Amino acid sequence: METSQKLAGKVALITGGNSGIGLATAQRFVAEGAYVFITGRRQAELDAALQTLGGQAFAIQGDVSNLGDLDRVIATIREQKGTLDVLFANAGIAEFAPLEGVTEAQYDRQFDINVKGTFFTVQKALPLLPDGAAIVLMASIVGSKGYEANSVYSATKAAIRSLARTFTTDLKARRIRVNTISPGPIETPAFNAVLDTPEKMAAFKAQMVSGVPLGRMGDADEIAKAVVFLASDDSSYVAGVELFVDGGTAQV
Template sequence: MTTSQKLAGKIALITGGSTGIGLATAQRFVAEGAFVFITGRRQAELDAAVQQLGGAAAGLQGDVSNLADLDRIVAAIKEQKGRLDVLVANAAIAEFLPVEAITEDHYDRQFDVNVKGIVFTVQKALPLLPDGSTIVLLSSVSGVKGSAYSSIYSATKAAIRSLARNWAVDLKARHIRVNAVSPGPIETPGLNALISSPEELAQFKTQMTSVMPLGRMGEADEVAKAILFLASDDSSFVTGAELFVDGGIAQV
């Protein structure tokens, strides 16, 4: 991985950083000179990710939908490093049901992690973010596209896009840039776990790629490179934006 140290000396927090897009982003950030805190709910996965990342990373176990966990995570970062320069709010879950089958639990779980988790991750981290720092929120093409059984998940992702717009205004006096990244179908452990049948998973991927201009699934590192762009000074005049990394699926 060729690097130019775009994040040299920076301190970053990536929620949901133990697998998939979060881990790929942590790898990019470490390679570019940052010290990275990652969070995850499962200690074993978190430990494995930290070992993979090396000495410029630390893992903080916790659930972003639990405000006490967030308080503990932010307190640990303050004690260990004293500040944050980059915040990537990536932790999310996805569940799919048709409208007639939606339950209160289905609704609450996704909004608690995907929206409440992002709101309070950002709010609680703000005292550690100096003026001129950057925040990247992970949304999805689902926030702008309709698809079967995904109404609640898609609604959470549309909410994240709205948060990026509004916080870009709220934080403009502090010159804190807030942007959203919206991936399309990406090869990650999380996506592969959504469908238990190998045949149905292959069918899903075939269907997805058939309507994508680039004709293939994306890789986690391709999203990580977009997040790096928004986290670094390369995007110094970009705020309130949504950057699609989707193979064109939501663009044409």
Template sequence: MAGKLAGKVALVTGGSSGIGLATAKQFVEEGAFVYITGRRQAELEAAAAELGNQGKAVRTDASNLADLDTLYAQIKQEKGRLDVLFVNAGGGSFAPLGQITEEQFDQTFNTNVKGLLFTVQKALPLIPDAGAIVLNASIVSVQGVANFSVYSASKAAVRSFARTWTSDLKDRKIRVNVVSPGPIDTPGLSGLAKTEEEKRALYAQFAADVPLGRVGKPEEIAKAVVFLASDDASYITGIELFVDGGTVQV
């Protein structure tokens, strides 16, 4: 049986681990050829090996416009088009108001906002009419999480982009949607803790705030992204799909 993305060419930015890698694997399982990007070559090569013949890794810094040009030139030469784009690359760190530095602000917004914007804009010539774009945001865009204002604001910008780009691209029937994860067991989340004891306490705290009572799995986000990228969501555009165990709905 053909998969939901059979014959499609897809790109997953930040695809070497966590949600990005889980989504790339799911795309391959559904029949797509998948490019993944990231900044760490060793992790990229390991991830590409997991994808097999239906995947390829290209070292790319999402905030570097020259890197994006090189990436899309390669995709154009090798495949000629890009049917599905999942803009997943991003990150952030904690800092309370009063201790936010210019360096932290620039690092977060350069990747999560500037990088995301130009990742999409530079991809447009390769995306055929009726293509699909999925942006990765976060539930913190609608929550007031202490010490996380810079990251939260950057993800609110992502949500805003999806609304305006849906209008910008409506004549080409390109769908733009957002997936907003809750707490997910990824290297990024576990990396917030310095010890195993801190990690257990952190995860317990997150789980206590989730109606389903647990931290989510990367594969659960990946399946939501596949849905938004596939023809199953052919009449869905401009939405924010919360995959968070009910956290912001209850």
């Protein structure tokens, strides 16, 4: 992995860093010189991720929708490093259902993890963030497009894009840059588990790819490289934006 140490000496937190885009970004961050804390709900996946990441990473089991877990994550970072230069609020879930089939539990679960979890991850990290720190929020093209059976998930991602704007103004006195990353269809374990049979997944992927001008799915490392840009001084005059990494899907 070619790198240029863009995050040398930085301390980073990636929520949902145990698989998919979060893990790919953690690998990039470590390669760029950062010490990385990752969180996830499943200990076995965290343990496997640490085997991949090596000695420049530390895993903390926790659920971002649980404020007690978030307090424990921040306390651990404070004890071990005392500061936090980069926050990638990545943890999230997606559940799809037609409008008439959405349950209250599905609604609550997605808003609790995706929106409440993102909001309070940022709020609770603020005391550790120095002036000039970088925050990246995980949104999605679904916040801008009206896909069928996506109503609740899409609404959570539109909310996250809004948070990047308001956080930017709330934190302007501290020069903390807050930006959003919005992926298109990306090959990840979570994406590949959306439907229950390989045949359904193949048809779903074909449908998604048909709407991508570049004609293919993206991979997690392509998102990770964009997050490195937003986390590093390469984007020192970028604040409040939504960076689409989607093969053109939401752009044309």
